[in-house]
Amino acid sequence: MDQSVKPKVAFICVHNSCRSQIAEAIATLKYSDIMEAYSAGTEKKDQINPDAVRIFKARYDIDMSTTQSSKTLDLIPTVDIVVTMGCNVDCPWLPCKHREDWNLDDPSGKSDAAFEYTIDQIELKMKDLMRRLKDKEIEVD
Secondary structure, eight states, X not given: OOTXXXXXXXXXXSSOSSHHHHHHHHHHHHHTTTOEEEEEBSSOOSSOOHHHHXXXXXXXXXXXXXXXXXXXXXXXXOOSEEEEOSOGGGOOOOOOSEEEEOOOOOOTTSOHHHHHHHHHHHHHHHHHHHHHHHTTSSOOO
16 A cells, blocks of 8 residues: 555445444544545434544543534545445445445444444454555555
8 A cells, every 4th residue: 555645434324423423533543644534424413423422532532523523425535445334225325446334233322332332343343444455455546
């Protein structure tokens, strides 16, 4: 992977209010030297899921409600990689060089433990995505 041009990665789901926002925040926090991260959806919510914001802030001391916002697909640039969060048939579609689905359950309306589990799963999947990019298992050049 040519490090001079970072791949653009979009984390997308229908509402862009929880899982995709968490993924964008983790990618920005941990992997901004490797990729440009975006999140978006086909529908916009008034705010990021308050439980996701609260739990993410407790874990990373970052307030997603001040650093990110819910946005639609037309508000992000052309991307190299699309990662859908697990919204099945309703998942938005974007043109890209590589696409994968992380098949994550939406923790909205569930316990804090469900959010913690989702964050843990996003971290693991993100680490694997970064490894595959580094090892050139995913070509975006």
